[in-house]
Amino acid sequence: MSLMSLTAVRLGEKIKNREVSVLEAVQAALDAIEAKEAEVGSFVTVDREGALKRAAEVQELIDKGEIESPVAGVPVAVKDNMCTKGLLTTCSSKILGNYIPMYTAEAVLNLEKAGAVIVGKTNMDEFAMGSTTETSAFGATKNPWNTGHVPGGSSGGSCAAVAAEECPYALGSDTGGSIRQPSAFCGVTGIKPTYGTVSRYGLIAYGSSLDQIGPVAKDVTDCATILEIISSYDSKDSTSVKREDYNFTSALTDDVKGMKIGIPSDYFGEGLDGEVKEAVLNAAKELEKKGAVIEEFNLSLVDYAIPAYYIIACAEASSNLARFDGVKYGYRTENYNGLHNMYKKTRSEGFGAEVKRRIMLGSFVLSSGYYDAYYIKALKTKALIKKAFDKAFEKYDVILGPAAPSTAPELGQSLSDPLKMYLGDIYTISANLAGLPGITVPCGISSKKLPIGLQLLGNCFKEKNIIRAAYTFEQTREYVHSPLCIS
Amino acid sequence: MANIISDETIEYVGILAKLELDSEEKEQAKKDMGRMLDYIDKLNELDTEGVEPMSHIFPVNNVFREDEVRNGDGREITLANAPERKEDCFVVPKTIV
Numbered sequence: 001m002s003l004m005s006l007t008a009v010r011l012g013e014k015i016k017n018r019e020v021s022v023l024e025a026v027q028a029a030l031d032a033i034e035a036k037e038a039e040v041g042s043f044v045t046v047d048r049e050g051a052l053k054r055a056a057e058v059q060e061l062i063d064k065g066e067i068e069s070p071v072a073g074v075p076v077a078v079k080d081n082m083c084t085k086g087l088l089t090t091c092s093s094k095i096l097g098n099y100i101p102m103y104t105a106e107a108v109l110n111l112e113k114a115g116a117v118i119v120g121k122t123n124m125d126e127f128a129m130g131s132t133t134e135t136s137a138f139g140a141t142k143n144p145w146n147t148g149h150v151p152g153g154s155s156g157g158s159c160a161a162v163a164a165e166e167c168p169y170a171l172g173s174d175t176g177g178s179i180r181q182p183s184a185f186c187g188v189t190g191i192k193p194t195y196g197t198v199s200r201y202g203l204i205a206y207g208s209s210l211d212q213i214g215p216v217a218k219d220v221t222d223c224a225t226i227l228e229i230i231s232s233y234d235s236k237d238s239t240s241v242k243r244e245d246y247n248f249t250s251a252l253t254d255d256v257k258g259m260k261i262g263i264p265s266d267y268f269g270e271g272l273d274g275e276v277k278e279a280v281l282n283a284a285k286e287l288e289k290k291g292a293v294i295e296e297f298n299l300s301l302v303d304y305a306i307p308a309y310y311i312i313a314c315a316e317a318s319s320n321l322a323r324f325d326g327v328k329y330g331y332r333t334e335n336y337n338g339l340h341n342m343y344k345k346t347r348s349e350g351f352g353a354e355v356k357r358r359i360m361l362g363s364f365v366l367s368s369g370y371y372d373a374y375y376i377k378a379l380k381t382k383a384l385i386k387k388a389f390d391k392a393f394e395k396y397d398v399i400l401g402p403a404a405p406s407t408a409p410e411l412g413q414s415l416s417d418p419l420k421m422y423l424g425d426i427y428t429i430s431a432n433l434a435g436l437p438g439i440t441v442p443c444g445i446s447s448k449k450l451p452i453g454l455q456l457l458g459n460c461f462k463e464k465n466i467i468r469a470a471y472t473f474e475q476t477r478e479y480v481h482s483p484l485c486i487s
Numbered sequence: 488m489a490n491i492i493s494d495e496t497i498e499y500v501g502i503l504a505k506l507e508l509d510s511e512e513k514e515q516a517k518k519d520m521g522r523m524l525d526y527i528d529k530l531n532e533l534d535t536e537g538v539e540p541m542s543h544i545f546p547v548n549n550v551f552r553e554d555e556v557r558n559g560d561g562r563e564i565t566l567a568n569a570p571e572r573k574e575d576c577f578v579v580p581k582t583i584v
Binding site: 098099100102103195196209235238239241301303304306307308310311318322325326327328329330331332336338339340341342343344345347348351356357359360361362363364366367374376377378379380381382383384386418419434435460 | 496497499500501503504505506507508512516519520522523526527528529530531532533535538539540541542543544545547549550552558561564565567568569570571577579580581582
């Protein structure tokens with residue numbers, strides 16, 4: 001059995017108890033990556049040399065008693081939109097194909113301080129724009145449950161790496177569901193925390209008012225533990241929030257007695273796959289057996305979340321991605337005629353089709369004459385959506401639903417119809433608009449042997465409620481390793 | 488399709504977005520944008536009269552700090568990423584003719 005089949009916390013314990021050395025743990029990850037990458041393709045960059053060097057350093061720090069954290073010495077993979085000093089960071093885009101950051105993202109720095117060893121950077125949809133990891137300029141990642149299917153996106157590489165047991169845990173980022181949806185598709189657990197909880201400093205921006213970094217792992221304990229480590233108030237992120245309580249692991253209790261869980265009936269209507277529906281409702285029953293009070297309710301406005309999201313996210317993206325101009329870093333076109341032509345050709349050659357589509361839409365909705373009709377309208381819709389959630393959370397501690405309307409689609413089926421792909425984000429996107437924390441935990445396997453994910457949403461700053469509910473549900477079910485790990 | 492995107496609009500958006508699309512890409516962009524706007528127009532069903540637009544979920548204020556240098560000299564490592572450099576400068580195409 002590979003060390004990579006352990007959870008991050010279990011492996012961390014073994015390292016602490018001297019049953020396993022940091023080098024052995026890191027070597028196990030590198031071996032697993034070497035064995036599985038050809039099939040799954042989770043990584044853009046594998047930093048073999050850096051990881052081995054760092055393993056020796058961390059071992060020394062542990063031996064000296066200078067690092068004491070639950071994940072000290074445990075290998076981790078980082079989504080390729082988080083800057084890592086001296087290590088290629090591409091956002092899975094040609095335009096950043098040669099970019100070596102001069103600093104490390106705050107969340108990654110927090111992990112490093114806790115003794116984590118980065119083994120590589122994971123593949124993603126280009127600039128996190130996509131739901132399948134197929135828009136990556138470096139090729140698609142495959143789903144470890146069935147390599148004919150996508151892993152979901154945009155953190156598809158991170159989720160596939162964890163499901164394929166190439167590393168025990170990974171960091172992802174979530175702008176419209178990019179941690180929760182691929183976690184569901186890959187049968188792993190992922191958390192998007194409340195907006196402002198994890199610093200965005202060094203996270204290459206897509207939709208700044210929506211982006212949050214979070215952990216992807218095999219279980220809820222790992223996710224809570226890692227979230228506790230990466231969360232911090234950071235003056236370098238102007239929307240960072242100083243929270244009173246970062247003690248997420250204290251919510252790891254098998255107890256939901258009296259917890260009020262609301263099921264939005266509007267999440268279970270047309271478009272939801274029958275098997276997904278059944279698995280998610282069964283999960284609700286399990287929680288009810290454990291003492292939770294389950295009630296159906298009407299959340300409302302669900303159909304308006306996707307249009308509002310695409311206006312806001314694309315508007316912010318068109319502004320954020322203006323920095324890629326071929327001057328300071330990244331790709332520059334070879335032949336050009338003057339400055340403006342250089343900008344245009346660099347960007348047109350450097351960005352992929354989906355990124356260009358979103359920049360165009362964003363530029364349009366922000367343009368004079370359309371700004372009020374689209375952008376302001378979307379911000380007003382966002383206010384109404386937030387209000388609908390506020391009202392729901394007056395009654396419920398947790399909102400329970402599916403993470404995605406179906407299981408992972410086949411490779412090559414999604415990109416030809418972007419709008420259809422966007423509609424797949426229906427259950428995850430509202431949490432970003434309203435800033436809410438959300439967690440996905442595996443809750444079943446379809447007849448086609450693909451994982452199904454349960455999503456739990458909490459009110460802002462109430463991660464503990466969803467962690468407690470997710471942990472309690474998790475106790476009713478064994479973790480199922482993906483077929484790629486068993487062979 | 489209710490939203491017909493004209494050649495002029497796509498041209499104009501291309502200027503704003505600093506993107507150069509070939510004729511095939513332009514046709515595709517017109518179709519994609521029209522279809523997306525048709526979908527987005529769903530928001531018009533919502534009565535948002537009197538609703539305050541929400542750009543941030545939490546009340547945010549400007550974060551002020553003293554203007555002191557906190558990072559070290561990152562000149563070399565910064566310029567190492569430049570597509571073209573000359574000594575300690577980024578090289579760009581001639582801007583004043």
